[in-house]
Structure formats: C-alpha cells, structure tokens
Amino acid sequence: MIKELLKEGLSELGLIPTEEQINAFIIYLSELKRWNKAYNLTGIKKDEDIVIKHFLDSLLYLKAMPAGELRIADVGSGAGFPGIPIKIIRPEIHVYLIEPTGKKCLFLRNIIRQLDLKKTEVIEKRIQEVKADKELAPPVDIAVTRALFDIKEFIKRSSQIVKKGGIIILNKGPKVKEELNMLKDVKHEILTVKLPLSDINRHIVIVHI
Numbered sequence: 001m002i003k004e005l006l007k008e009g010l011s012e013l014g015l016i017p018t019e020e021q022i023n024a025f026i027i028y029l030s031e032l033k034r035w036n037k038a039y040n041l042t043g044i045k046k047d048e049d050i051v052i053k054h055f056l057d058s059l060l061y062l063k064a065m066p067a068g069e070l071r072i073a074d075v076g077s078g079a080g081f082p083g084i085p086i087k088i089i090r091p092e093i094h095v096y097l098i099e100p101t102g103k104k105c106l107f108l109r110n111i112i113r114q115l116d117l118k119k120t121e122v123i124e125k126r127i128q129e130v131k132a133d134k135e136l137a138p139p140v141d142i143a144v145t146r147a148l149f150d151i152k153e154f155i156k157r158s159s160q161i162v163k164k165g166g167i168i169i170l171n172k173g174p175k176v177k178e179e180l181n182m183l184k185d186v187k188h189e190i191l192t193v194k195l196p197l198s199d200i201n202r203h204i205v206i207v208h209i
Contacts, residue, residue: 139160
C-alpha cells in the first residue's frame with residue numbers, strides 16, 4: 001500500500017525511483033513514527049499523510065534545483081524535511097541539515113545512519129550562529145527551508161551562507177503574494193505546482209542571491 005502510494009506520487013513528479021530509494025522512504029517512515037512517540041517530531045501521524053505532506057512535499061523543491069553535484073543547506077530541518085527526501089532522490093547532492101533542537105538532531109543522525117547517507121551532515125545550531133567559512137566552507141549553492149520563515153526573514157538569515165550566484169528556495173501556500181509584495185529589488189521567480197495525490201497547490205519561490 002505505502003510502496004504503491006510512494007511510486008504513484010513520485011511518478012506524478014516525473015520521478016522513477018529505484019527499489020532502494022523506495023525502501024529508504026519506507027525505513028524513514030517507520031523510524032519517524034517510532035521516534036515520534038517519544039520525541040514529538042511531527043503532528044502528522046497517518047502513513048498516507050506523511051508520504052504526501054512530508055515526503056512528496058519536500059520533493060517539490062527539486063523542480064527548482066539544477067542538475068549536478070550541488071551543496072545545499074536545509075535550514076530548520078526538523079525531522080529532515082526537505083533535506084532527507086531530496087538526498088534520497090538525488091544522492092549526489094551534499095546536504096547540510098541545520099537544526100538547533102537536540103532531540104531532532106539525534107533523530108537526524110539516526111536516520112543518516114539507518115539509510116547510510118553519504119555527504120549528509122547535521123549542524124546543531126540556529127541559522128544565525130552558522131558561519132559559511134566554518135561549518136560550511138565554502139558557502140552552499142542553495143538554501144532551502146520548510147520552517148515557518150517568511151520570505152524576507154529567510155533571505156536575511158540565510159543569504160550569508162549562500163554563494164554569490166546561488167539561490168534560496170521556499171515552499172509557500174496561498175499567502176505567497178502578500179510576502180512577495182514586501183520585497184523590493186529582490187530577483188525572484190515562482191513555480192506553482194500541484195502537490196501529488198492531492199488537490200493542493202504549492203508556490204515554490206526561488207530567490208537569486
């Protein structure tokens with residue numbers, strides 16, 4: 001059931017996963033539910049909702065990401081969204097998971113071990129404390145977030161860790177235009193995409209640094 005749901009959702013995104021990638025998502029789902037009992041990592045409990053609202057929602061960011069061996073920072077990673085699903089589908093990407101909460105970092109380190117993810121690092125700090133020339137060195141190509149930053153705030157906090165010519169990507173709901181109206185002289189574009197297996201539209205905001 002969950003395997004078929006994953007395959008259907010990934011197919012809607014134009015992705016053809018390997019059996020290994022499907023199995024990685026199933027392990028991720030199992031570990032998330034197991035740890036959630038003690039650590040309260042997500043309020044979403046049903047398997048189907050986790051697949052759609054966490055895994056597939058995270059993979060919408062791929063629509064805005066170029067090919068190649070990128071270096072990305074997932075800011076406010078929480079239980080690993082969107083960084084871990086992106087890493088599962090694009091294993092060549094080097095992912096930094098920036099998360100200040102200790103118990104969430106324990107979970108992230110556990111899932112990295114469980115899935116044997118290479119080039120995936122946890123940085124247990126708030127974004128304001130991360131230095132591009134220390135923890136990241138050099139600055140990353142892309143910063144992403146699913147945390148509750150507004151666009152202006154996220155640009156302010158994360159632009160110092162993104163290289164010149166890099167991009168910042170956010171996943172926004174229906175109020176995206178209100179936030180964009182507050183920005184001046186910021187080069188950006190919006191991709192409106194349907195969340196697979198749902199009737200929900202997401203607005204992927206790409207800000208050029």
